Every structure is written in structure tokens, then in C-alpha cells.
Amino acid sequence: MSRIDYFDDPNAPIANSIKVAVSAFVRDYTGNILMIRRTDNNKYSIPGGGLDVGETVTDAVIREVLEETGIAVQITSLVGIFSNPKHVIAYDDGEVRQEFSICFRAEPIGGTLETSSESKEVLWVSPRDLSALDIHPSIALRIKRALDPQDGPYFT
DSSP, rough: OOOEEEEEEEOOOOOOOOOOOOEEEEEESSSSSEEETTTTTEEEEEEEEEOOOTTOOOOHHHHHHHHHSSSEEEEEEEEEOOTTTTTEEEEESOEEEEEEEEEEEEEEEOOOOOOSSEEEEEEEOOGGGGSSOOHHHHHHHHHHHHHOOOOSSSSS
């Protein structure tokens, strides 16, 4: 299913749903960041997805990272809660979802890089090389907050 992300766009469609999503800021021992290139919008992103009924948010993060990247992770801390009503995602089935994502820091504990139906590319990226990638502003904010040594989690 394809999607269009609208960010602070006065012509964006009105949201008609909200779903809890999770994402993970994963760094390896060299400081590189685990990134995917999404199949639905062709943008680079940190891995993540929707919370399923019957799982915890940390279970969802671990599952989504493994499904999208082939990398097993353990959660280390909370980056923040991102719930900007000016960021909506329109899907081709008519759903227009308001952003609501809980982002965690995680570290890799195993696995090998592999793509999935949701990720056409999986790679480790140096923070200094992020500017060369096409990253949606909402994901760039999560990365910025995860890299920021500020105290406590971010929330909107």
C-alpha cells in the first residue's frame, strides 16, 4: 500500500484515524544508525510500525526492527512521544492517519541486515552522512532528539 506524508501542509486531507506506532533509533558500537528505505514512500527512515493487539510497545519495537531490518535489538531508553496533528499520512485505501509514534533507543544484539516487503534498503549510516538521505521531517526530528544529549524524553 502506498502512502503520502503531509507535514504542516494546509492542503493535507483531514485525519480520519489514529494508531499507535513505534520506532527505534538503533546505533551500533561504532555510532552508526540503522536506517531503512521504505517501500511505500521511498524515503529513508528509522525502522518502526504499528502496535498489534496483545503486544507491549517494546515487543512491537523489537518485532518491527527485526521484520524490517533482520537485526535483533534490545530497548535501552525512551526518545520520546511524537504526536503532531499537522503530520498526517494518507494511504491509498482512504485512511488518513494522524501521527502518534513512540520512539525508543535500542542497541543491536544479533542478526544480519536484510530487506523486507517494507524496506527496499537496509543500511548503517554515519550521523554525518544523514543529510545526503531523503528523510521525512518527522523522522529527522526523532533522529535529532535521539542524538541530543538533553535530559528526559521528548513529547508533544
